[in-house]
Amino acid sequence: MVSSCHCYPIRVRGACGNTARRNAAKVFCSNSVQTPPSQSTIKVVIVGATKEIGRTAVLAVSKARGMELAGAIDSQCIGEDAGQISGMEEPLEIPVLNDLTMVLGSIAQSRATGVVVDFSEPSTVYDNVKQAAAFGLSSVVYVPKIELETVTELSAFCEKASMGCLVAPTLSIGSVLLQQAAIQASFHYSNVEIVESRPNPSDLPSQEAIQIANNISDLGQIYNREDMDSNSPARGQILGEDGVRVHSMVLPGLASSTSINFSGPGEIYTLRHDVTNVQCLMPGLILAIRKVVRLKNLIYGLEKFL
Structure with a gap:
């Protein structure tokens, strides 16, 4: 002592x-x-x-x-x-x-x-x-x-x-689990769009959205074939070459949130992760x-x- x-x-x-x-x-x-x-x-x-x-x-x-x-x-x-x-x-x-x-x-x-x-x-x-x-x-x-x-x-x-x-692109265990679930889902759905919200407009799309798009790309799947050629800004930004689209919302006071929306015949499968603070x-x-x-x-x- x-x-x-x-x-x-x-x-x-x-x-x-x-x-x-x-x-x-x-x-x-x-x-x-x-x-x-x-x-x-x-x-x-x-x-x-x-x-x-x-x-x-x-x-x-x-x-x-x-x-x-x-x-x-x-x-x-x-x-x-x-x-x-x-x-x-x-x-x-x-x-x-x-x-x-x-x-x-x-x-x-x-x-x-x-x-x-x-x-x-x-x-x-x-x-x-x-x-x-x-x-x-x-x-x-x-x-x-x-x-x-x-x-x-x-x-x-x-x-x-x-x-x-x-x-580490992220230290959030929830974010990592979200990405792992997205990889599993990507083998079963041919349509996917990422929707994220952030309180500040800096660096959009976020690193998390980019990481998700990278993870589910190059897996032999082409997403959203029906409107791959759409250039309308309302359709969001395409990340990578496999058709993954991301939509970013910026609203002051809004919690950081990322959702991945998959769809197939007769169903929609949504994964979501919300962050309330740095803890x-x-x-x-x-x-x-x-x-x-x-x-x-x-x-x-x-x-x-x-």
Whole structure:
């Protein structure tokens, strides 16, 4: 049973409140007696920790069995406690830093199993995964706008480095199950249309709709043959070459929703998934963290873990 004391040098670039300090170093000490983490504890570093999904992940990781938040990385809220900015009553004594290398070095010295969860931007993902691998940490990447070219480059790097990495277009288990059900249904129906709703108009059709269309294409099925040549905007956008159509609605205040509508003689089969908030991604994230430490290469898609 030991007490803990952590010292982190901080380079201040900005702050999200009044708690940040411009000290050359900031010391967080706990006088309470704590049980040292077991050898099986996974130390987790969250990149993009002050985003909504990052703050939610801080809470989820802190509550997850066998996990410990070891670092919170962002360019905002430097020096503030990761737990407090995430809404926790008690501080985690983990300050938000902008130096990923320093945090990774600390974990590597402890020889603990570690995972970097990356919620950053497409332009920084490759370097973040390389840094994590250099210190012996696996990575979970959830950056929806990441280019497939970057994924290909990361796959080659992880294969060579023998390091585990998951690149997930979605962390929602419900979304993955929706897509798996759609693949099964696509063998039995020749008409299909995707209808999605989003509160914001950015990046439509959504990555989820594109992923669904890709999954049910190239299966030897041509959909909606009756109006394949229709160019009416009211008929939606065709994704791919197999005739899958998508219709996107944007209404402020509307929950994110995706439905896949199949039809055959005398019947309509509808699959639907609604998302009310970012917490829906946390079970998938925790699952990904537990599984990725066993990998020696990159895999694409959370469905590989289900």
